[in-house]
Amino acid sequence: MNKNFLTKIGAILAILIVFLYGIFGIPKSFSGDGLRTAVTDHIHLGLDLRGGTHLVLQVRVNDAVNVDAQNAIEVLKDQLHTKKIDYTDISQADPPIPGHPQSTPDRIVIKGVQASSRSDLLSIVSERLPEYDISGGADNTWNMAMKPSMLLDLKNKAVAQAIETIRNRIDALGVSEPTIQEHGLGQYQILVQLPGVDDPQRVKDIMQNTAMLEIKQMTDGPYPTEQAALQAKNGIIPADSLLMTGQCATGPEPTWCYVSRASAVRGKDLRSADPSTDQNGKPSVSFTLTGEGGQRFYSFTSAHVGDNLAVVLDNKVQEVAGIREAIRDRGEISGGAMNEQQAKDLSMILRSGALPAGIDYLEERTVGPSLGADSIRAGVRAAVVGMLAVLIFMLIYYRGAGINADIALILNLIILLGFMGFFEAVLTLPGIAGVILTVGMGVDSNVLIFERIREELRNGKTPPSAVDQGFSHAWITIVDTHVTTIVSAAILFIFGTGPVKGFATTLTFGLLANLFTAVFVSRVIFDWILSRKQRGEALSI
């Protein structure tokens, strides 16, 4: 036995140990249970095996664009006013209408600005609203639209911020190992995976809550119905007011009231929010404001002592209270039939910050833990049966060389699972299928090599030269076959999600490991066998 050969054996053993460590780590005990916990610590199971909830969310990015455009309109009006430039109307070309998705919320139409004010208008836009382009001027009508790169940026930011907010909320709920990430290619979707969550309703409500908190002045009301409220104003809502529903008066029935369009306090002015109890001992949420927000709240409340303020959450009036004195930095949300859990959730949602845009659910999958357990059992059973069938077949068909193939195959599986452990890849049910398929496809390499060796032997070559020829001829074919399958798996990895991705992962890792085991390891074993044989002695294949 030469030194080179010993080095190879050493390398194989080292790799074996490294990947065994990837699967088991250093187990606390070597009993069956000890090993089982060691495996489950290192190999992460997918949602389909451990049970849990899988959600795909669509972020309504146009919401964020809409807010930006409305803000831009305010800035424009303000600037034109200060510069004493006349205009007849500034509005969005595609205004938000409930129930109709906006397609171009960033388009703004300015009407009635004389051509003589052109340079002033352009300088306002370039100085104060650099993210917009302005064009036109004919008929004193001007069109503004957000620059495409800015628009894309704003939408991407909305998604990133939504992910951040959702992560905060889910972390606060104590879900372990959640996955929250962007999903799909530029569709503004978010994938949320929550292992162990069997009742998605509460999590969904919490995630979907935009938590847009505003404190406004209640200007008129309450009215029992929408009609009554409209009738009181002869059917025209005053320009500076909004008609809202909710708890405009105490009592279980929703009522209607007018509130100021401007908000004294917004969600971003909150410093903290905590569950507490109101003066009646009912659950409520108390909050404190930041320095700046508190300043604004103070000037608002001192100017409106004796008036009513409305606490508005997501465009619904949560509570109306009289302003008895100027308040600086704290407040309370109560009213409604809030229970303790809801108060806790609401304060958590407020703390986590507002969602920049609304979200819709596109996909919801819940796997009960009993189904996951059944799937593991079935998957493992199929893997064991498939593997045994292959191992036994190889032994019968190739005798001595069959042992060689079987060793390579087992090593292949160890490396595959070790990879999974090291890369923290997720094992899904199709992933288990990928492991089984790796066994079937991996052994193909051995067959290609062995058949070629047999052919060379038939042509009268000596065993060492037949082995040499067999490996070198089969090698190129093996590479070709692996490349085509891995190309497919890679495309699958890009295109697939969840379980399917798990399949692509195991198949790719498995076939890569196979290149090493079926070619290198098998060759070393053959060399070892040949080195122990007399010249001319037959090879068991």
Next chain:
Amino acid sequence: MEFFHDVNIDFLGKKWYFLAFSLIFSVAGVFSMLFWHGIPWGVDFRGGTLVYVKFSHTPDLQAVRAAMDRVGLHDPKIQTYDQPSLNEVLVDLDVRETNEAALDQGKNKIIQALETNIPTGKQDLNNASSLTIKNYLADKDPMHLGSDADQKYLAQAQAIVNYRDKTAGGVLTSLDQLKGAPGTDPATVATLNDGFYLSDFNVRNVEIVGPQVGGQLRRQAGLATLYSLAGMLIYLGFRFEWIYGVAAVITVFHDTLITLGAFSLLKEDVSLTVIAAILTLIGYSNNDTIVVFDRIRENIKLMRREKLSEIVNRSINQTLSRTILTAGLTFLTVLALFLFGGEVLRGFSLALVIGILIGTYSSIAIAAPILVAYQDWRIEKGRQLNLGSGAGKPDSKKQASGKPALSPAKAK
């Protein structure tokens, strides 16, 4: 042991039989996809709601259907799922029952339909989440815990849910079953009776896919398939001559078509995992084709005087043993998956079972004849054949060193 020793079958002579066989199956599949069953898209692709319900007794499908009608569901498809002895029913609602505002309204209606005779003020323990149970327990406080009761009751609730889902298989038939369940406190179990009752079912698994996702996924699946085929064409065109790539891709396309057609004929759902299986097959089916092509290329250099059809036939016969063995071994594992892998993977393993059979057949019966047909066509047009790889004399070392032989065969 050896299955195929010195076989010499005239595969090319049977090409018309092969062609007829392939045509019958692909045309039947295409007809079924176009005019009969269509492509039976799974819930991932068409959108809709699937709810898997496990009953404590043999479910009466008529009664389930009647209950669904009562809550006004649009013609739900109701069928037993998996082995009948498992008492599982799959309720399949079409995409009309999902909408943007309430994606899960269909699921909620199904649960509402099945929950009959609810005792007033009680909740269904078989469908209660651990949170619901925890909230109830924290309210009742049967263990008289002062501080951190929340955590302890959550652990109790989880132990109850665990026992229900893992040990009792999802459905409890009596609250007494929980006595002595690991991790539960007797006082906790005793108090459940006041707030919970047991229905006769448990929702095991829910899949809801909204209408937008389906269209998007269908597009992506189509694109992924095209990318895969293009990838094969480019790689094989690079490694061999372009005509080999074309022949391989036509062959794989044929396999894909017949597999999809079989799903349409059998009315089996084409789910995401089925598409995954088909994409894998696009890669794997090429393996046998590559083995045959490799040998053809090698033999072209060795057998300069023979006709191409002779060479191709010889190559197929020489590699027949390994083609059958490799495909057979993979088929063995896939068959294990189909027989023992459980209901969830059925579509996936069925696609692989069909695909591997067809893929092996086609690498012999379709891919190689395309090469010969191409050459015949070229000769008819009076041009030279260009299939070889190595210029000059037979050179096995060149191949062994792993360098792709790209130069076209000039010597002939």
